[in-house]
Amino acid sequence: MSRSPSLPERPHRDIDPDLPADERLEALRGHYAELVDVNEQLESQLDQTTDRREDLRERVDRVERENETLKSSSLYIASVEDVVGDGEVVVKQHGNNQEVLTEVSPRIAERVEAGDRVAVNDSFAIQTILETETDARAQAMEITERPEVGYEDIGGIDEQVREVREAVEQPLIEPERFEEVGIDPPSGVLLHGPPGTGKTMLAKAVANQTDATFIKMAGSELVRKFIGEGSRLVRDLFELAREREPAIIFIDEIDAVATTRTESKTSGDAEVQRTMMQLLSEMDGFEARGEIRIIAATNRFDMLDRAILRPGRFDRLIEVPEPDRDGREQILEIHTRGMNIADGVDFAELADETDGYSGAEIESLATEAGMFAIRNERDEVHHEDFVDAFDKIEADDSSDVISSAGYFYQ
Numbered sequence: 001m002s003r004s005p006s007l008p009e010r011p012h013r014d015i016d017p018d019l020p021a022d023e024r025l026e027a028l029r030g031h032y033a034e035l036v037d038v039n040e041q042l043e044s045q046l047d048q049t050t051d052r053r054e055d056l057r058e059r060v061d062r063v064e065r066e067n068e069t070l071k072s073s074s075l076y077i078a079s080v081e082d083v084v085g086d087g088e089v090v091v092k093q094h095g096n097n098q099e100v101l102t103e104v105s106p107r108i109a110e111r112v113e114a115g116d117r118v119a120v121n122d123s124f125a126i127q128t129i130l131e132t133e134t135d136a137r138a139q140a141m142e143i144t145e146r147p148e149v150g151y152e153d154i155g156g157i158d159e160q161v162r163e164v165r166e167a168v169e170q171p172l173i174e175p176e177r178f179e180e181v182g183i184d185p186p187s188g189v190l191l192h193g194p195p196g197t198g199k200t201m202l203a204k205a206v207a208n209q210t211d212a213t214f215i216k217m218a219g220s221e222l223v224r225k226f227i228g229e230g231s232r233l234v235r236d237l238f239e240l241a242r243e244r245e246p247a248i249i250f251i252d253e254i255d256a257v258a259t260t261r262t263e264s265k266t267s268g269d270a271e272v273q274r275t276m277m278q279l280l281s282e283m284d285g286f287e288a289r290g291e292i293r294i295i296a297a298t299n300r301f302d303m304l305d306r307a308i309l310r311p312g313r314f315d316r317l318i319e320v321p322e323p324d325r326d327g328r329e330q331i332l333e334i335h336t337r338g339m340n341i342a343d344g345v346d347f348a349e350l351a352d353e354t355d356g357y358s359g360a361e362i363e364s365l366a367t368e369a370g371m372f373a374i375r376n377e378r379d380e381v382h383h384e385d386f387v388d389a390f391d392k393i394e395a396d397d398s399s400d401v402i403s404s405a406g407y408f409y410q
C-alpha cells in the first residue's frame with residue numbers, strides 16, 4: 001500500500017516591525033503568496049486522499065461482494081483434466097462427467113495442475129483448489145484391517161448375531177454351500193434399531209471373524225460434501241473394497257442418503273438422490289457370491305426410501321432392539337469384565353433398574369460407576385457406585401430432553 005504524501009512545510013517568516021511600512025508590506029505580500037501556495041498544495045493532497053479513499057471503499061465493496069457470492073453459492077467439484085495454457089484448463093465435473101474448457105483466476109493460475117480436485121462455480125470458474133483426494137477419502141471413510149471386536153463382546157442380541165453370521169459371514173467363509181444349493185446369499189444386510197444397541201459392533205465382529213477389512217462410511221459424510229462429491233465417494237468406497245477384498249462395507253446412517261423423497265426439488269435433494277442412485281447402481285452390479293459384503297445401519301427405518309430394500313439390494317432386514325432385562329445383565333457383565341468389581345455388586349438388580357437403557361448407556365453406567373469409586377478413593381467398585389452413577393445419568397437425562405434414548409426411533 002502506498003504511503004500518504006508528506007505535508008508541505010509550513011511557511012514561517014519573521015518580519016521586523018522596525019522596517020519601513022512599504023518594505024513590511026512587501027514582506028507580508030511575499031508571506032501571503034507562500035501561504036496561498038501551501039494552501040493549494042494541501043488542497044490538492046486532500047483531493048488525492050479523497051480519491052484514494054473512494055478507491056479503497058470500492059475495493060472493499062467488491063471484496064465483500066465476492067466474499068458473499070463465495071459464501072452463498074454452491075460450488076461444484078471437478079477434476080482438472082488438462083492445463084491448456086494461457087490461464088485455460090479443461091475440467092471434468094464430478095457427478096455428471098461433463099467436460100468444460102474454463103478459465104482459471106490469475107490468483108491461482110500458477111498452482112493449478114492436471115489431476116487437481118477443484119471447486120467450480122455455476123459458470124465453471126475455478127474458485128479453489130481442494131485438498132487431495134486421499135484426504136477426502138480418509139475423512140469420509142474409516143478403514144480397519146481387522147477390528148478388535150468379537151461376538152463375545154456383544155450382549156443381549158444373540159438372535160441378531162446368528163442372523164448376521166448367516167447372512168454375511170457364511171457367504172464369505174463358505175460360498176460353495178450357496179453354490180451347491182443354488183441360491184444367492186443376501187446382497188446387503190440392513191440393521192435397524194435405536195442408537196447404541198450394537199449395530200456397528202455387529203458389523204465389526206463379522207469383519208474380525210472373517211479376517212476382512214472393515215470399511216465404514218457415514219451416510220451423513222456422504223451428503224455433507226460438495227455437489228458431485230457424494231456419488232464420487234460411493235464409487236471410491238466400492239473401489240477401495242475391491243482393492244482390499246475380502247471386505248465388509250459398513251454404511252452407517254444410511255437414511256441420510258436414502259430417505260423418502262419429499263416434493264421439494266432443491267439442488268441439495270437432487271444431489272442426495274444422485275448419491276443414492278450411485279449406491280444402488282454399485283450394488284446392482286455386484287457379484288452376489290463375491291468377497292465383499294455390505295451392511296448398512298439406520299435408526300430411522302420408517303423414513304427409508306423403499307427402493308433400497310428391493311431384492312438384490314438391502315434385502316435382509318435385521319432389527320436390533322434395545323436389550324431386554326437379561327440382555328442388560330449380560331451387557332453389564334461384558335463391560336465390567338476388566339473392572340475391579342466388589343462382591344456385593346448385584347447385576348440382576350441393576351438390570352431391573354435400567355429398563356430402556358441401550359448397550360451404549362449401560363457402558364456409560366459402568367464407566368461412571370468406576371469414576372465414583374475413584375472419587376471415593378477406592379480401587380474397587382461397589383454396588384453404591386453403580387447406584388450413584390445411575391442417579392447421575394437419570395438426572396443428566398431429565399435435563400437434556402433431546403438426548404433421550406431412541407428419540408428418533410419409532
Ligand SMILES: Nc1ncnc2c1ncn2[C@@H]1O[C@H](COP(=O)(O)OP(=O)(O)OP(=O)(O)O)[C@@H](O)[C@H]1O
Pocket residue numbers: 153154155156157194195196197198199200201202252297298299331334358359360361363
Ligand atoms: N449389545 C451390546 N453389547 C455390548 N456393548 C454394547 C452393545 N450395544 C452397544 N454397546 C456399547 O455401545 C457402544 C456403541 O455401540 P454401537 O456403535 O455398536 O451402536 P450402534 O447401534 O451402531 O449405534 P448408532 O446407531 O448410534 O451408530 C459400543 O462400542 C459398545 O461399547
